[in-house]
Amino acid sequence: MDYLEFKITCLEQFREILIAELSMIGFDSFLETEEGIDAYTLESDFDRGAFDEVIAQYKVDAEITLEEGVMPKVNWNEEWEKNYDPIAVDDLVYVRASFHPSKPEFKHEIVINPKMSFGTGHHATTFQMLRHQGQIDHQGKRVLDVGSGTGILAVMAHLLGASEIEAFDIDDWCVENGNENFDLNGLTTRMELGTIREVNPQGEFDIVLANINKNVLLDEMSIYADLLKSEGFLLLSGFYTEDIEDLDACAKPLGLELISQQSKDNWAALILKKAR
Known part of the structure; x- marks a missing residue:
């Protein structure tokens, strides 16, 4: 089954909002990019009406531009590993994925393999x-x-x-x-x-x-x-x-x-x- 790919350019503060909205209408995988997000859904699960409604709701405020395509097969672990960098919150905590090396100089260390969930420490709120x-x-x-x-x-x-x-x-x-x-x-x-x-x-x-x-x-x-x-x-x-x-x-x-x-x-x- 093919995946549909949507490359969405948007303002940074709207990335997690769009991920949350799209996950509610059947999208099951996301990658954060420098320009916005890439969102993926199975072709059989795609609801064009619901998708257009979400995009229309945020298009002006988030300054959205959009490219659509088809991606036959995706190794999701490989894709998000390429786009996931560790972060440091002051000297308090080092947040990394399981494939990153440890840094014992920090007071604490958190290992997060985020998949499509929200909250890796990269966003300003987290x-x-x-x-x-x-x-x-x-x-x-x-x-x-x-x-x-x-x-x-x-x-x-x-x-x-x-x-x-x-x-x-x-x-x-x-x-x-x-x-x-x-x-x-x-x-x-x-x-x-x-x-x-x-x-x-x-x-x-x-x-x-x-x-x-x-x-x-x-x-x-x-x-x-x-x-x-x-x-x-x-x-x-x-x-x-x-x-x-x-x-x-x-x-x-x-x-x-x-x-x-x-x-x-x-x-x-x-x-x-x-x-x-």
């Missing part, structure tokens, strides 16, 4: 979440990772000494990939499938991690607050710098105080603390 995790005491703490993707933030929590970690995602492929990455990094935790309401984690947690998107964060903020212990920490990312005010306004009435923020490539990340 990078900043890892950096913020390094600023929070995880030792002996109970941690919840909401929308885990590859599981990279849960792995970081494990390396920082968390005693109990719960993680879940709405995408079954992410759950499968996340559990593979947990195994690579020595976690016995199993990622669950579902939304936070479906999984229904039982609090209280010392730390809640949520790298998703603005609308989901606003919708679920009260759930995060209820799950947090007094003086617990909520780490958020997945939104633009100009969205900080809206998220802070949503969090304050719930007893969540903004104590730290950072921005990278116009993507923001926040640390909030629950009042006593």
